[in-house]
Amino acid sequence: MFPSWLEYSPTNDAAYCLLCYLSTEKPNGNPTADVFTRKGFKAWRKINSGKCCVFLKHIGESPCSSHNNAVKASQDLFNQSMNIRFALNEQSSEQILHNRLRLRCSIDSVCCLTFQACAFRGHDEKPSSKNRGNFLEMVKLLASYNDELAKVVLENAPYNGKYTSHAVQKELLQIMSCKVKHYIREEIGDSKFCIIVDKSCDESLREQMAIILRFVDKHGCIQERFFELVHVDDTMAITLKKEVCDVLSMHGLNVSDIRRQGYDGASNTRGEWNGLQALFLKDCPYDYYIHCFAHRLQLALVAASREVFAIHDFFSHLTFIVNVACSSTKRNDELQKAISAEIINLLEIGEIESGKGQNQKSNHKRTGDTRWSSNFGSICSMINLHNPTCVVLQEIRKTGSSYTTRGDANVAYKLLKSFEFTLILHIMKEIMGITDRLCQALQQKSKDILNAMQLVSYTKTLIQKLRDDEREGRARHQMDHITVGQHFRVNLFCVTIDQQLQELNHRFCPETMELLILSNSLVPKDVYKAFDIDNICALVHKFYPLDFGEQDKKSLRYHLHYFHLDVVSHPGLNKLSTMSELCEALKTTGKADTHYLVDRLIRLILTLLVSTATTERSFSTMKLIKTRLRNKMEDEFLADGMMLYIEKEIVDQFSTDSIIDEFKSKKDRTVKF
Template structure:
């Protein structure tokens, strides 16, 4: 690539390849990672500037990457100055375990590094795992102790998934239906030959229907699809699978009949015959259409909950409308469903049973058989009503937010129907009870009066009187500059919009992680992976930065790193971090080695991170340094790249050119390293920290100028 560019640009050709300075390493992996880190930091800085002093919400989820390392993704949800809801991917960090305390420490570390105050958190969005939603020791409970107004919202999309899965598993005929559906799809899609036969059969069917004027031609009409498999984690895929089978029903029957006759093995012919009998049963067709109608209602909710701009109040209303539509289906749609199923069976020559005949559960008479039950009663009560009732029961159980007054009070801010829902008393209660720290006492007094003026104003305003959602109201306030006039109402609306709806954005980041960290690139470092993800996911922000600005930052990074007098490094090794009896973090056992006279202009990350080999270790996990004047609990910083090394040098200057570096070992038990001299086998006694401090204070300048005598070490 460099040669190609040089061939077209003489100015580039004069400065690259053999004409480049001998110490130029800009094509090396380390330099490329540093440039990538600079760009990702600029993206993160831009996100933090977007948030500013505003309140925000954290959305967190965990997943394993290709190398089986547990990764935690952090997404920030906030409302920007233009009134738009934003969900920005901030970082991805490796966590040693998924306990709530570990996750909280990592999250607080990320927020602290980027200058975001934990006290500004006004919402938490997680899944329903016990380490997240635990009332006493869950992650949400730990954050509530530090910030009592960071309200936890269980991911709505996850709730819906749990409700749909539970409903399908509890009703035996429905559970059998999905098992048989998967079986049929696997038979048809197991080979490319059968897939081609399916397409050919569907093509013949479309041609025949066009000849008899059953179908209309047009652009994009009569597309040929295929059967879709239902996934375990995405319930919307079940709806797609059901719809694809209805669309390809006739072609599927044709392929199965061909396999029954021409199958190469008895198992293929037997499986195809079993699938054909299942597919042509009236009960299977009935449940197929029942699932299509019911899941079509819930799929609208599922898709809406994954939108970034969705607000909590509108989501609650969508849940309510979904319950209402399913209830209406239960009360009024049986006859219509039965009519559609009969028509479908007649179209495909499927035997329709006598619905007035007595229903027999199994061949012969079962001891559990109920007397005087007709076939129609079984289909209507045991399948139709039971399935819908179970679905409603699960939805009511999973989305029972009546106990959470915050959501019900927030609904009073909906602007639809000329602000009919605006209730001054309830909205004032929302401010006093749930956001008391975000309003002063005087603002709480002024709030009801400002609200009265607001209602009269917006009902007559041509751009604001026909709004329907809180999100639209927030945008309109920003566009019309009325957010400055009714600043208290605008502040409350932004707080409500900050509340999370789902963890869909974090799940999308994990999908991106699978694209970047693949099986062939499964040894990517965590920081390299995080930087790549930030730039990939937030590409719209990354595209705003020019190459010149990145070059200037890279130049500044290198220049600043080379400045400074000789330094002294104190390496702490052979121990592990633990909590002492007083509840403070400590490092035990603490073996130290002092390295004096380190010049800043010769210092690089490889030297510091590779020093564990000088100490006699074969492998090391993490490298940390302690911020001067702090405890280990909140003073440890990671050392991974040049940006971290620059921060280490700055901290070293603040601490009389001395810094403490800690090695975090891979092994569970600490190593004790014997330091051997080059001339003999005597153990070299390392100075303690008090002795070192006394020596430095006595003759600091002489100590700095002393050359470092390299020693060899035994391997532990």
């Protein structure tokens, strides 16, 4: 039987070694190689000569003979799995897996650090450093728990594909921030929305403007989303309006779709004639300005009272006394010892009772310009800690280390023991106690309109009652014009009350009050007890004429009759208490399509009242992210970090692969993913 490598040519009447013919260019010293490759083999009688068989001589004894090398070459040629094309593809696929794994680690590190408001960079990020910064240390920690990851990150990664540079960190952060904004934009859809704008300085004293959007999503749920943080060169109303409009237009949101605007109460934003409120009303006449009720009530009652010089001096003295008594850890320890001694003394004489959770140690609370209850809290803490504070101040004025310390303690002690300071302290506790209780109630009920106007009216009633009681008391006690009582009654108490009543009437304007009172007719509490068809129709005709066509306005009354009959008897709609619950229930039960006019009106009304929780959270987040050690942070980096920190629940919905694909398409990258 002839070997498989032997091929016969009928034309030449000769046999050839196909493998050697294809791969051998020279005989390489084998005498039979030329016969089987060029001349052709014809001596058939020599094939049965035993060890001298010409076939055996051609094959050769050495494994490295020309024929054996040709056989190996042919095997490699026909082995497709070893083809260079497949080898390159296999290597490329493996490299892609390594790149994606490496980038996935960087994405997870960015998310983790951002969610915790931690810094990324380190002071020394060299491999020899003991602390390379939070980001690199996080990557190192993740690699220590995964051998596969450890082989492809940090020093084991290629020079041009580590994905740990500061530029890559910011790029990943920006990609996720843009995805969050896109998600919010899709949530809004074609719905009407409201804007809430507030301003504050960051750690580097740069003026930042936070923009929050409030809307009702496609599921009928109220959403209040942080949308953007913008650095503004000045706080003029025209500048703020331009920045807000630029942000909205960048994401395809129309100013004409705004149905409510809320600001921080400053004059350059809430100004009736030249403020930001007025500028937006020129573009959209039905963009009503309604600030947070709790915030507005606090501004009215606290800020108005400080218009009185004596009250302003009182708060300045209060701050001074707290600073002197608690300006160091040593003084704070002395205050705590005095408080303990006071508690022990009161327990011994039976003034207070012991029990679990009672008689806890406390400290002075400082007043703040933006914290609503801080003034009331500071006053209460001063009343509760009056005696221990006097003990500490007496000790400081005796044993103070310098004349300045002793002098300040002496002034603070005299102020604290003065009759006027003590009287104003209790007067302001009485007045601001009303403010604090109502502000808390308004914050808890700010998701709906029910009781909001009643609470404001009740505040006016209480303030007016204080004024009337004072007048009756003065009538009973006819005093001379120049007395101490006359001074405190007329020049202090009456002026403070009158200033607050004036401010309440100014901030809660008649148009806003009417809008909210009419809106209250759709509240479903007590089986739609407040439901009033005439008020609802008046609300649509007067305040929302552009959102309803002429035919809708004509048929609205009939729709409302049918709506009331339907919801009162519906088991899923007759036990609700707020309009937000009603809006969501209409969508859940499928009644939103049936009562589409009512659903549209409810969605508009739900943008009217708003808490400032998101605004407060945004600026609290800014203080967490842009700290003293990170005061050179860029505006874009700060805004992106705040977006991820505040809207964590949205970021959690994004897959890592989608972020990688976005990272891949963002630039023409040489590395494959």
